[in-house]
Amino acid sequence: MRVLLVEDEQLIADAIKAFLERHEYRVDWVEDGLLAKDALRTGEFDLAILDLGLPGQDGLEFLKAVRGDKADVPILILSARETTKNRIDGLNLGADDYLTKPFDMDELLARCRALVRRSAGRTRMLLEYEGLVLDLDQKKASYDGNDVVLQPLAFRLLTILLERRGRVVSKSDLMEKLYGWEENAESNVLEVYVSQIRRKTTPKLIRTIRGVGYIVDEDFSS
Ligand code: CA
Numbered sequence: 277m278r279v280l281l282v283e284d285e286q287l288i289a290d291a292i293k294a295f296l297e298r299h300e301y302r303v304d305w306v307e308d309g310l311l312a313k314d315a316l317r318t319g320e321f322d323l324a325i326l327d328l329g330l331p332g333q334d335g336l337e338f339l340k341a342v343r344g345d346k347a348d349v350p351i352l353i354l355s356a357r358e359t360t361k362n363r364i365d366g367l368n369l370g371a372d373d374y375l376t377k378p379f380d381m382d383e384l385l386a387r388c389r390a391l392v393r394r395s396a397g398r399t400r401m402l403l404e405y406e407g408l409v410l411d412l413d414q415k416k417a418s419y420d421g422n423d424v425v426l427q428p429l430a431f432r433l434l435t436i437l438l439e440r441r442g443r444v445v446s447k448s449d450l451m452e453k454l455y456g457w458e459e460n461a462e463s464n465v466l467e468v469y470v471s472q473i474r475r476k477t478t479p480k481l482i483r484t485i486r487g488v489g490y491i492v493d494e495d496f497s498s
């Protein structure tokens with residue numbers, strides 16, 4: 277685990293660095309916001325610990341700049357500015373957690389671990405196939421780079437077919453996965469969703485196997 281520590285007080289920085297390094301973290305320490313920005317741009321960090329009162333560039337300014345360009349690295353604010361407003365500002369600007377000085381080292385460690393864990397789980401789940409991209413977290417679809425707006429069940433249906441591509445999925449399987457055991461769905465609902473998907477992407481994407489179900493072919497473009 278590699279941590280970027282942004283802290284201008286050497287005593288505090290030394291203490292944090294020594295403590296985290298005893299717990300298998302590699303810590304890179306910088307003293308101001310401008311250096312921190314360069315470090316984040318060039319290095320691969322699992323986490324950043326950020327003081328707010330900094331020379332050069334203030335921590336909140338730094339946050340604004342960092343979240344403005346890229347860096348989805350988790351950021352923990354560690355600051356003596358303990359007003360609620362500061363916390364809210366920090367979190368609004370994209371910090372993931374906030375710990376007030378003075379703090380307990382074990383609590384800092386626990387929060388670092390939680391943040392790293394959380395961000396590992398945040399990795400985007402994407403399903404990609406022939407120009408079609410399904411973002412399973414955001415429930416968004418695009419085709420050839422254009423957003424495709426699908427009803428939630430149509431999105432789900434497409435996900436199921438893509439996950440099983442090359443195999444025919446029967447209508448009863450699809451109905452069960454979309455509706456569970458409820459019997460109240462209209463019998464033509466699958467056709468409705470399939471035609472919605474075809475209309476908004478390409479007619480060739482989903483093939484009907486008459487009387488059986490649907491398939492996304494391994495290579496539908498041929
Ligand atoms: Ca400071």
